[in-house]
Every structure is written in C-alpha cells, then in structure tokens.
Amino acid sequence: MTNVIYPTTNLKAVEQLVLERGEGVYVFDNQGKQYLEGLAGLWCTSLGYGNQELIDTVSEQLGKLSYSHMFGGKSHQPGIDLADKLAGMVPMDNAKVFFGNSGSDGNDTHIKMLRYYFNAIGKPEKRKIITRERAYHGVTVAAGSLTSLPANLAHFDAPLEALGILRTDHPHYFSGRQGNETEAEFVERITGNLETMIVREGPETIAAFIAEPITGASGVIVPPAGYYEKVQAILNKYDILFWADEVITGFGRTGNDFGCTTMNIEKPDMMTFAKQLSSAYYPISASLIRGDMYEAMIEPSAQVGVFGHGYTYSGHPVACATALKVLEIYERENLFERSAQMGDYLQTKLKQFADHPLVGEVRGRGMIGAVELVANKQTGKAFANGSVGAYAVQRCQEHGLIIRAVAGNSLAVCPPLIISEAQVDELIEKLGMAIDETLDFAKAQNML
C-alpha cells in the first residue's frame, strides 16, 4: 500500500503495475517484464517511448529557457511558432490558439471563451452547451460536467448546474438502435431528437455542441455515415457552434490529420487538442477558436484591462518546443499516411474477432479500435457489469499486452502510431488469447 491516491481506480482494490522504462512501443515493469503498449499510455504516446530526438528537444529547451509564462503578452519563439503551425494545419478559418496543460483544462478554456465571446457580441443568453450521452471531455469541474460517463459524475455532485449542460443521444448504432431500425433510421431519430431539444430549449440559449469525432473512453464509438452531416446542418440552421474535442482523434490517430477529416465534419468553430500534440513527452493542450471569435473578444478585454484567463503553464516553452518537434516528426515521417495504411491493417486484423462467440461488435478507424464483449452475440445484450472486460484486460497483461476496457466491456486498442506490422500481429495474437480465455471465464461464471 503506497500513499498515492490513484486516478480512475477503485480506491479499495488498488492493483498496481509498476512501470520502469519504455522503448519504442514497449514498456517494462520493475521485474523486467515487457509489455506492448496497446493503448499508447492513455491514447497519447503516438511516437512511443525513448524517442531520442524528443528527449534532446526537451533537454535543449530546458537548458535554453526552462520556463516563461505568457501573461501580459510575454512570449517566446516556440509558442509563437507552435500557434502558427497549428493554425496552418486545422480546417478552421484564421484559427487562434490558447495553450494549457491537459485536455480537461483545454475544454474548460473553451467553455470560458464561449461565454466571453457571446457576451462580447451581445448574446449573453447564448450559454448552454450540448454534449452527448457517454461523452468523455475530461474531469475538471467544468469539463467533467460535459462528460457523461456515470463514474465521472456519481458522488461528485456533477454536473455543475450553473453550466447549463444539455445531453443528447450518443451515436452508437450497435447499442442505441431500437428494434429493427436501420442505421439511416437511427441517425434520423437521434438527430431528430437533437433538433427537438434545441427547439424546446430555445436556440438563442444554446452556444455550442461538443463532440469527439470518434469517441475514446466511451467505447470507441464511430457514428454511422451521414450523422455529422445531419448534425452540422441542424447546428447551422440554429446558429450553434460546432466544437470538436480532438484530444484523442487529433494528429493521425484516425488515419487522417484530424478526426474531423475522417468523419466529414466541415470547418469546426472550435477544436481542443492535447495528448498526441506532444506525444505525451510534455503536458500541453491547445484550445483553438475561429479568428473572428477572437476579434470579437478584443474590445471587452481592453475594457477590463485583460482577458482574465490563463494558467501558470499556458504555453510552457518546453511543452511548445516539444509539440513543434512532434509535429515536425509527424510530417517528416509521413505518419498520418502511414497511420492510414497501418490502420487498415489493424482494422482488418481486429475484424477477425467479429466471429468470436463473445464478441458483439468490432469497430474503429485508422489506429483506434474496440472489440466489444457481449453476453449474447445474437441480441447484442451487454453484460451486467464490467467484470468480463476487466478479466480480459488482466489476461492481456499476463500475456504482455496493455490495453483498457472502456464503457464496461469494450476492449480498446490505440497503439503508438509507430507500431510495425509485426507488432500489430503480436497485439492481435495476445488479444486473441485473452478473448479466448475470457470466454472460458464467462462460461465458468455462467455469465452467457
């Protein structure tokens, strides 16, 4: 028993794996056992472990200027260059960039910028935010209120009422369909519900709709074709902003530069990045807004004297230099294209599990996927709790593969983008053994 309070862990049954070092796509525990990192840490170590170029970048920047803040317009070249680079990459008009430290605080920043912006343009009543069931947008008090997973809300008195969070359907056809509904009918129904809610609440009271283009923590939900086109048409009709939370899907994860590209989401008004922005070599987030939103916020900030929001580590020079180098490596190594090709390979391999008696659905795009274990393959009935998923994860670990079970019993895979074909084979083989063993376990427990 250590004195650490473990995040997102059953505090009573703390199970520990003590990792000591990493190399490429592998990590090693304190007994020297090797594991393939099948979830890239927490969906973040895109360039794997021990990348010498990144180690050098961090250490050089530490040596040059280990810290500088950005308050009052103080700046440094890595921060300026990173904002320019990001603005040039995203599918947004004249994007402006605010830096933070984590996906959660990046989303908090956006909530505050939304208020600031709508106050600035004389629409102070436009403040509610639509999120989706099963969404994950972080765990701070505000971003945690946008998250819809029960464990992140229960006992925390969340969501914070004052934020005016609205929840609409999640877009997972497999678990959300009704009766014999087709995918198109499902999309029609849930986007119909969205529009009904907007009209009921009053569009003039709603600021934005937030979505992970493809979700992570809620089970790697890939919405059906046409879903985002319909959502965006509704949002445009009622003058509601589209806010893409690309904390997981940004930078090649889904086989394209951004999840928005993969899912045909046109010109989001806001984008949040973290994780793969620095391949987790240094914490950083970026909250991007449209250039004209920024312009509108200038005058009010002059009235008060400042735009009164900023973290001590907003634009930490080491984080910015690291992220710049990471983006350079993505480009130089053609990692987004590689991710598309290797992603096809990974998805084809994962699909082999679709016939397994324990598997209800296999889904994913590019280098992110999930295998959902179900109690009844024919009906898709879910298990009553997450014990089957937890068992599978434990078996994977035994075989030297680290993954996570999300949304109960969906086994998520999201390996570093640098993974080789042989290493994908290794991942699949180990995952397959674990799923077979989990079937035996579920049978022995009379859970099927």
Ligand code: PMP
């Ligand atoms: N948004 C999404 C889509 C995420 O997946 C996460 C983290 N998994 C967050 C926000 C929060 O990021 P962080 O844990 O860095 O605060």
